[in-house]
Amino acid sequence: xxxxxxxxxxxxATVSALINGTTRVxxxxxxxxxxxxxxxxxxxxxxxRSLKLGATNTIGLMVSDIRNPFFTDIVATIQYALNRVGYxxxxxxxxxxxxxxxxxxxxxxxxxxxxxxxxxxxxxxxxKDFLASVRRPMVIVDRTCEGLxxxxxxxxxxxxxxxxxxxxxxxxxxxxxxxxxxxxxSTGRDRLAGYRDALAAAEVPYVDELVQDGxxxxxxxxxxxxxxxxxxxxxxxxxSANNLMTIGAMRAIRDAGLSCPDDISVACFDDFPWxxxxxxxxxxxxxxxxxxxEYAANxxxxxLSGKADEAPRRLVIQGRLIVRESCRALARP
Amino acid sequence: xxxxxxxxxxxxATVSALINGTTRVxxxxxxxxxxxxxxxxxxxxxxxRSLKLGATNTIGLMVSDIRNPFFTDIVATIQYALNRVGYxxxxxxxxxxxxxxxxxxxxxxxxxxxxxxxxxxxxxxxxKDFLASVRRPMVIVDRTCEGLxxxxxxxxxxxxxxxxxxxxxxxxxxxxxxxxxxxxxSTGRDRLAGYRDALAAAEVPYVDELVQDGxxxxxxxxxxxxxxxxxxxxxxxxxSANNLMTIGAMRAIRDAGLSCPDDISVACFDDFPWxxxxxxxxxxxxxxxxxxxEYAANxxxxxLSGKADEAPRRLVIQGRLIVRESCRALARP
DNA sequence: TTGTACGCGTTATCAC
DNA sequence: GTGATAACGCGTACAA
Numbered sequence: 001x002x003x004x005x006x007x008x009x010x011x012x013a014t015v016s017a018l019i020n021g022t023t024r025v026x027x028x029x030x031x032x033x034x035x036x037x038x039x040x041x042x043x044x045x046x047x048x049r050s051l052k053l054g055a056t057n058t059i060g061l062m063v064s065d066i067r068n069p070f071f072t073d074i075v076a077t078i079q080y081a082l083n084r085v086g087y088x089x090x091x092x093x094x095x096x097x098x099x100x101x102x103x104x105x106x107x108x109x110x111x112x113x114x115x116x117x118x119x120x121x122x123x124x125x126x127x128k129d130f131l132a133s134v135r136r137p138m139v140i141v142d143r144t145c146e147g148l149x150x151x152x153x154x155x156x157x158x159x160x161x162x163x164x165x166x167x168x169x170x171x172x173x174x175x176x177x178x179x180x181x182x183x184x185x186s187t188g189r190d191r192l193a194g195y196r197d198a199l200a201a202a203e204v205p206y207v208d209e210l211v212q213d214g215x216x217x218x219x220x221x222x223x224x225x226x227x228x229x230x231x232x233x234x235x236x237x238x239x240s241a242n243n244l245m246t247i248g249a250m251r252a253i254r255d256a257g258l259s260c261p262d263d264i265s266v267a268c269f270d271d272f273p274w275x276x277x278x279x280x281x282x283x284x285x286x287x288x289x290x291x292x293x294e295y296a297a298n299x300x301x302x303x304l305s306g307k308a309d310e311a312p313r314r315l316v317i318q319g320r321l322i323v324r325e326s327c328r329a330l331a332r333p
Numbered sequence: 334x335x336x337x338x339x340x341x342x343x344x345x346a347t348v349s350a351l352i353n354g355t356t357r358v359x360x361x362x363x364x365x366x367x368x369x370x371x372x373x374x375x376x377x378x379x380x381x382r383s384l385k386l387g388a389t390n391t392i393g394l395m396v397s398d399i400r401n402p403f404f405t406d407i408v409a410t411i412q413y414a415l416n417r418v419g420y421x422x423x424x425x426x427x428x429x430x431x432x433x434x435x436x437x438x439x440x441x442x443x444x445x446x447x448x449x450x451x452x453x454x455x456x457x458x459x460x461k462d463f464l465a466s467v468r469r470p471m472v473i474v475d476r477t478c479e480g481l482x483x484x485x486x487x488x489x490x491x492x493x494x495x496x497x498x499x500x501x502x503x504x505x506x507x508x509x510x511x512x513x514x515x516x517x518x519s520t521g522r523d524r525l526a527g528y529r530d531a532l533a534a535a536e537v538p539y540v541d542e543l544v545q546d547g548x549x550x551x552x553x554x555x556x557x558x559x560x561x562x563x564x565x566x567x568x569x570x571x572x573s574a575n576n577l578m579t580i581g582a583m584r585a586i587r588d589a590g591l592s593c594p595d596d597i598s599v600a601c602f603d604d605f606p607w608x609x610x611x612x613x614x615x616x617x618x619x620x621x622x623x624x625x626x627e628y629a630a631n632x633x634x635x636x637l638s639g640k641a642d643e644a645p646r647r648l649v650i651q652g653r654l655i656v657r658e659s660c661r662a663l664a665r666p
Numbered sequence: 667t668t669g670t671a672c673g674c675g676t677t678a679t680c681a682c
Numbered sequence: 683g684t685g686a687t688a689a690c691g692c693g694t695a696c697a698a
Contacts, residue, residue: 012685108421350668378690387674
């Protein structure tokens with residue numbers, strides 16, 4: 001910029017004024033400066049600018065598993081919403097690994113991001129303390145982080161699973177297997193709570209062995225389903241608490257030589273972008289993913305534009321049970 | 334840092350030396366400085382550091398559609414590979430839109446990324462000229478950009494489709510529909526060329542109406558397949574040139590009341606992470622996605638570490654035809 | 667081993 | 683409308 005100023009025989013202040021439009025610059029100088037800029041091939045140094053301005057116009061986004069279609073969609077939506085208003089997005093995926101997660105957040109913070117959107121992999125003590133010490137605008141999405149007073153966008157997981165389980169019960173099912181996500185996540189806990197709520201409401205006894213941990217990945221879902229399917233008194237229905245585990249569960253059902261919904265009913269959490277390639281079409285709880293992403297982006301944008309000390313806002317979105325063809329009514333004995 | 338120095342009664346140089354480990358600092362001062370750091374809650378200003386060092390340790394990654402599982406995987410792999418060595422990744426998705434693409438790349442460049450990895454949405458003239466003017470390390474992945482002399486990682490698309498089409502021909506198919514990706518992309522062109530190669534090699538005439546544009550998205554694949562299926566002399570097989578289009582095509586086949594592979598054989602490009610939820614299991618060309626991502630990351634890392642003026646390297650990876658159950662041999666009339 | 671002083675490229679403030 | 687200059691916070695010669 002100094003070079004430009006020299007070439008155009010003006011001061012750097014004038015060049016800066018022109019570039020940023022802060023002040024009117026006379027046509028004569030404007031022309032000289034623009035000529036100098038293209039002659040030299042000058043490009044504004046964004047780092048110096050950020051140093052001066054104290055903002056990078058960049059936000060950090062950390063999800064627990066970017067390959068999970070749900071999070072892919074979240075990332076895409078947020079990235080798009082933020083780009084539109086001039087923010088760049090730095091993305092990390094913790095792969096459901098709490099240690100990696102801490103490292104990645106540090107990496108993000110170390111890049112001086114203006115704000116953070118986080119879908120926590122789980123609540124190790126570290127994370128909570130750590131995030132609490134971060135003084136930058138932040139919103140937590142999908143899963144909450146107990147005791148952390150920041151903006152959040154979450155689904156009403158408990159209610160959603162209550163609905164789905166009640167639907168299964170309404171169909172006559174009593175032994176309903178449940179493939180659970182990690183209980184270190186709020187989603188894992190809330191969804192399980194919804195399952196128990198439904199059982200309690202219908203006075204169906206809760207059976208420990210019907211709840212199997214699926215660790216939120218496909219392989220875990222497979223194992224959990226197998227566990228369920230090989231019990232002497234096999235459940236007549238299974239609820240799977242997220243999309244990837246469902247894929248594993250469906251595979252297990254096939255491998256066990258069973259057929260859904262003829263031998264066993266399946267309902268699950270999370271709809272798929274390509275739901276109809278699945279056979280049978282799955283009855284699921286759909287999350288309004290795009291809306292969730294937009295809300296998260298907007299909450300952060302609000303914080304970024306000054307609303308620093310308002311009380312945290314906690315948005316809770318309702319899921320929607322989509323009945324398709326993977327559940328069958330149980331003939332009463 | 335100045336505050337830390339004052340609190341610890343030392344100079345900023347000493348603090349800096351301790352933090353970066355450039356010089357040995359006496360134990361006494363070390364202790365005082367560390368105490369001061371945690372007392373004040375000091376955090377190094379990454380922007381000032383970048384300004385001084387001239388590097389952000391951040392790279393920009395632009396893909397044409399982050400929701401496409403292929404690119405999701407690319408993003409995840411690259412992000413992981415680069416994070417491991419201390420780089421953060423700024424992600425953009427152009428949504429197969431060349432205008433958006435230009436904007437996003439500008440956004441990335443404006444954040445002073447140290448390097449760029451790009452999967453181009455298409456080659457508008459803009460892009461080529463624009464990228465040529467970028468003086469930062471760069472690697473192009475998946476699709477090439479004609480006339481741009483930079484490192485690239487691509488699949489041998491032509492050969493892969495040649496193999497798949499030849500396989501179909503070997504099964505006795507003569508009327509083979511082809512659902513094409515955009516011809517403004519190198520992948521679109523190369524894959525189509527492979528199809529023609531196979532026909533030519535087997536002396537099967539090329540028929541214009543058997544090639545339908547699917548624009549690389551699901552909806553386009555559906556339309557293209559429908560077009561093919563409603564022709565008076567319906568093709569006995571279809572090759573679909575990417576994953577999303579395949580999903581659309583399978584849907585079209587169902588909607589047309591046809592069954593695969595009984596009524597029509599299907600082979601396609603790109604394997605799916607969850608290939609076995611598809612019915613029937615699809616015969617596809619699998620790309621070694623992770624390897625592609627790793628290669629791209631490594632090429633960039635090489636450039637970043639000084640190999641600035643070596644000749645561009647062009648890695649070409651071989652695809653692999655995975656025969657499953659979506660293709661059937663045609664009974665000779 | 668430690669301290670001083672300068673430069674990185676901008677932008678904002680104030681004089682002119 | 684324009685120009686001089688002081689920060690922004692860090693790394694690093696160079697001097698002590």
